[in-house]
Amino acid sequence: MDLELNDRVVIVTGGASGIGAATATLLIEEGARVAVFDLHTTTVSESDRLIGVPCDVRDESSVSAAIDAVVARWGRIDSVVSCAGISTLFGRSVESVTTVEWDEMMQVNVRGQWLPIKHALPHLRQQASAAIVIVASDSAMVAAPGDVVYCTSKGAALTFARALSVDLQVDGIRVNCVCPSIVDTPQSRRAMDKAEGFADADYPVNDPLDIARALALLISPVTRSVNGQAILADWGYTAMSSYPA
Numbered sequence: 001m002d003l004e005l006n007d008r009v010v011i012v013t014g015g016a017s018g019i020g021a022a023t024a025t026l027l028i029e030e031g032a033r034v035a036v037f038d039l040h041t042t043t044v045s046e047s048d049r050l051i052g053v054p055c056d057v058r059d060e061s062s063v064s065a066a067i068d069a070v071v072a073r074w075g076r077i078d079s080v081v082s083c084a085g086i087s088t089l090f091g092r093s094v095e096s097v098t099t100v101e102w103d104e105m106m107q108v109n110v111r112g113q114w115l116p117i118k119h120a121l122p123h124l125r126q127q128a129s130a131a132i133v134i135v136a137s138d139s140a141m142v143a144a145p146g147d148v149v150y151c152t153s154k155g156a157a158l159t160f161a162r163a164l165s166v167d168l169q170v171d172g173i174r175v176n177c178v179c180p181s182i183v184d185t186p187q188s189r190r191a192m193d194k195a196e197g198f199a200d201a202d203y204p205v206n207d208p209l210d211i212a213r214a215l216a217l218l219i220s221p222v223t224r225s226v227n228g229q230a231i232l233a234d235w236g237y238t239a240m241s242s243y244p245a
C-alpha cells in the first residue's frame with residue numbers, strides 16, 4: 001500500500017532515539033522529508049531528506065526557532081509526530097515525588113506536546129491532508145504500581161489529542177493518538193532496569209518499528225476518516241475482562 005507520504009514534510013519530536021528514531025527512518029523510507037526535534041541531534045544522520053534540529057520541546061522560543069528552521073529549509077509542514085517524552089519517575093511513591101520532578105514531567109510530556117503543534121499550526125493549515133499524531137501510552141488508561149505522575153501526564157496527552165481533533169476539524173487537520181504498552185527503547189530499559197533488553201520478559205514487548213508503523217499510518221492520507229482516536233498498541237490487554245471466562 002502506498003502511504004502517499006512522498007515529499008511530505010514531517011516533524012518528529014524526540015526523533016533521535018527509540019520510537020521517534022524508528023519513525024523517522026520509516027518515514028524516510030516512505031519518501032517523506034523529516035525534521036527531528038530533539039535535545040540531542042548528534043545521532044541524526046542528516047541527508048537531503050532528514051535534518052536534526054536541536055530543540056527543547058518545553059521551551060517556546062526553542063520550539064519557535066525550530067519550526068522556522070524547517071520552513072526555511074523546506075517551505076512547508078504537513079505533519080507533526082509528537083513523540084518526545086520522559087518516564088523518569090517509574091517506581092516512585094507519590095509522596096516521594098518533589099514538585100520540581102512533577103513539574104518537569106508535565107513540562108516535557110504535556111507542555112512539550114502542545115508547543116510544537118502550536119507553532120506548526122499556521123503551516124499545517126496551508127496544506128491539504130495535514131495530520132498530527134501524539135504518542136501517549138497505555139499508561140493513559142491503566143497503571144502499573146509506582147507510576148502515578150507518568151500516568152497522569154499521559155492521560156493529559158491523550159485528552160489533549162482528542163480535544164485538539166475537535167478544534168482542528170474546521171481546518172481539515174486530523175489529530176490521533178497512539179498508546180503503546182512497553183516498547184523496547186532506551187527509555188524503557190532505563191525505567192525498568194533492563195539494560196540487556198526484554199528477552200526474558202514474561203509479557204509481550206513492542207519493537208519501536210511496531211509503533212512507528214502505527215504512527216506513519218495515522219499521518220497518511222489513506223486514513224483520512226480516522227480522527228480523534230486513541231489507538232492502543234497493547235496486544236489486546238486492556239480489552240480483556242477480569243472475569244476468567
Ligand SMILES: NC(=O)c1ccc[n+]([C@@H]2O[C@H](COP(=O)([O-])OP(=O)(O)OC[C@H]3O[C@@H](n4cnc5c(N)ncnc54)[C@H](O)[C@@H]3O)[C@@H](O)[C@H]2O)c1
Pocket residue numbers: 013014015016017018019020037038039040055056057058083084085086087108112135136137138179180181182183184185186187188
Ligand atoms: N518505551 C516505552 O515502553 C513507551 C511506552 C509507551 C509510551 N512511550 C512514549 O513514547 C515516547 C518515546 O519514548 P521512547 O521510549 O522512544 O524514549 P527514548 O528516551 O528512547 O526517546 C525519547 C526522545 O525524546 C527526547 N526528549 C526528551 N526530552 C526532550 C525535550 N525536552 N525536548 C526535546 N526532546 C526531548 C530524548 O532526547 C529522546 O531522544 C515518549 O513519549 C514515551 O513516554 C514509551
